[in-house]
Amino acid sequence: MSGTDVKLLLRSTRVVTPGGTRPAAVAVTGGTIDAVLPYDTEPPSGARVEDFGDDVLLPGLVDTHVHVNDPGRTEWEGFWTATRAAAAGGITTLLDMPLNSLPPTTTVEHLRVKQRVAEPKVHVDTGFWGGAVPTNVKDLRPLYEAGVFGFKCFLSPSGVEEFPELDQEQLARSMAEIAGFGGLLIVHAEDPHHLASAPQQSGPAYADFLASRPRDAENTAIEGLIAHARRLNARVHVLHLSSSDALPLIAAARREGVRLTVETCPHFLTLTAEEVPDGATEFKCCPPIREAANQDLLWQGLADGTIDCIVSDHSPCTTDLKTPDFASAWGGISSLQLGLPAIWTEARRRGHTLDDVARWMSAAPAALAGLHRKGAIEAGRDADFAVLAPDATFTVDPAGLFHRNQVTAYAGRTLHGVVRSTWLRGVRIAADGVLAEPTGRLRTRENRA
Numbered sequence: 001m002s003g004t005d006v007k008l009l010l011r012s013t014r015v016v017t018p019g020g021t022r023p024a025a026v027a028v029t030g031g032t033i034d035a036v037l038p039y040d041t042e043p044p045s046g047a048r049v050e051d052f053g054d055d056v057l058l059p060g061l062v063d064t065h066v067h068v069n070d071p072g073r074t075e076w077e078g079f080w081t082a083t084r085a086a087a088a089g090g091i092t093t094l095l096d097m098p099l100n101s102l103p104p105t106t107t108v109e110h111l112r113v114k115q116r117v118a119e120p121k122v123h124v125d126t127g128f129w130g131g132a133v134p135t136n137v138k139d140l141r142p143l144y145e146a147g148v149f150g151f152k153c154f155l156s157p158s159g160v161e162e163f164p165e166l167d168q169e170q171l172a173r174s175m176a177e178i179a180g181f182g183g184l185l186i187v188h189a190e191d192p193h194h195l196a197s198a199p200q201q202s203g204p205a206y207a208d209f210l211a212s213r214p215r216d217a218e219n220t221a222i223e224g225l226i227a228h229a230r231r232l233n234a235r236v237h238v239l240h241l242s243s244s245d246a247l248p249l250i251a252a253a254r255r256e257g258v259r260l261t262v263e264t265c266p267h268f269l270t271l272t273a274e275e276v277p278d279g280a281t282e283f284k285c286c287p288p289i290r291e292a293a294n295q296d297l298l299w300q301g302l303a304d305g306t307i308d309c310i311v312s313d314h315s316p317c318t319t320d321l322k323t324p325d326f327a328s329a330w331g332g333i334s335s336l337q338l339g340l341p342a343i344w345t346e347a348r349r350r351g352h353t354l355d356d357v358a359r360w361m362s363a364a365p366a367a368l369a370g371l372h373r374k375g376a377i378e379a380g381r382d383a384d385f386a387v388l389a390p391d392a393t394f395t396v397d398p399a400g401l402f403h404r405n406q407v408t409a410y411a412g413r414t415l416h417g418v419v420r421s422t423w424l425r426g427v428r429i430a431a432d433g434v435l436a437e438p439t440g441r442l443r444t445r446e447n448r449a
């Protein structure tokens with residue numbers, strides 16, 4: 001049977017669809033979902049049947065915030081290792097951030113280099129964000145036409161010299177250019193002046209690090225973004241929101257019609273400042289993990305729809321860069337393989353369902369990126385699935401991670417939700433921690449109004 005006419009019928013007593021979770025049989029032909037049928041539907045002739053019993057069939061996760069660092073810093077991560085970790089964690093599509101690789105994705109030529117490097121290695125579907133830096137306004141439209149999903153910028157230093165931040169004037173110029181062709185600007189929103197005037201103490205104490213990245217830096221940056229977005233009628237997305245103080249501003253702007261979307265990350269929702277041991281820089285990221293009371297409000301923001309998505313911001317480095325000094329250690333938390341169980345563990349404790357998790361981690365990020373064939377179990381979409389045993393538990397052993405560097409803030413935690421298998425366009429790409437050969441495809445932005 002050829003790849004285009006393979007028929008599959010996937011059964012589960014708990015299929016998570018846009019209309020709710022129910023027993024169903026999902027018919028798949030040639031990698032696309034044909035129909036979501038009653039559970040006891042007779043299989044079409046020649047169809048292979050997979051019955052997952054009470055394990056949950058979720059839409060494959062879409063992670064729009066991953067730093068793969070390939071080529072150039074492949075000792076930190078790479079397309080082979082990152083996409084294997086993604087597949088093992090139930091993610092079927094990821095978008096790579098434009099920085100930390102060399103070259104950064106700031107010109108079409110650089111994009112082509114990255115695509116060439118990635119193509120033979122990807123185990124899940126993979127696309128690229130472009131970067132907006134002070135010198136590349138003229139490159140933005142060609143990059144967009146070449147298929148990047150949008151553009152990332154920083155307002156404060158990014159941590160790598162080849163990807164400088166934009167000042168307010170440069171931000172306005174890039175945003176106007178991007179809005180001019182209907183693109184999306186995604187922003188690391190921390191205000192440099194607030195960061196510069198915050199107490200700068202180096203050392204192993206987490207409290208000192210937290211004080212050096214105050215909430216005001218986020219709040220002020222977001223306030224500024226809202227003003228620009230309103231004036232230019234631009235689409236703007238706030239990356240990795242940590243400060244819950246900004247939620248009322250965001251909600252008000254959205255009510256008023258400003259085209260603003262927001263993501264947060266598993267670490268802000270599952271780890272708290274109070275529990276970070278001094279010197280434990282595997283917990284360092286910017287903006288930082290804040291207090292438990294802040295975390296409660298982020299969950300409320302998800303529940304009321306002020307926050308759209310949960311994505312990993314997987315940003316790994318080699319072990320030696322995680323020095324015990326919070327000032328000098330590389331910032332970034334590795335969680336690509338662990339996002340789903342980490343979030344599910346906390347979501348269930350707070351009374352949320354897997355329908356909520358699928359919305360935050362699959363449907364909303366797919367919508368953000370305009371990936372119209374991803375993000376839901378319904379007819380016409382790609383047959384991308386994560387099969388989850390939601391009540392099974394495991395303890396995170398870094399040695400079991402497919403990330404290139406097995407450093408993670410989740411080490412030793414017991415999490416709910418074991419990913420039994422992951423399916424990409426009807427093909428099982430991971431099963432009980434065993435990965436198939438790569439069948440991921442490179443994705444470009446879809447032209448669809």
Ligand SMILES: [Zn+2]
Binds near residue numbers: 097
């Ligand atoms: Zn990031």
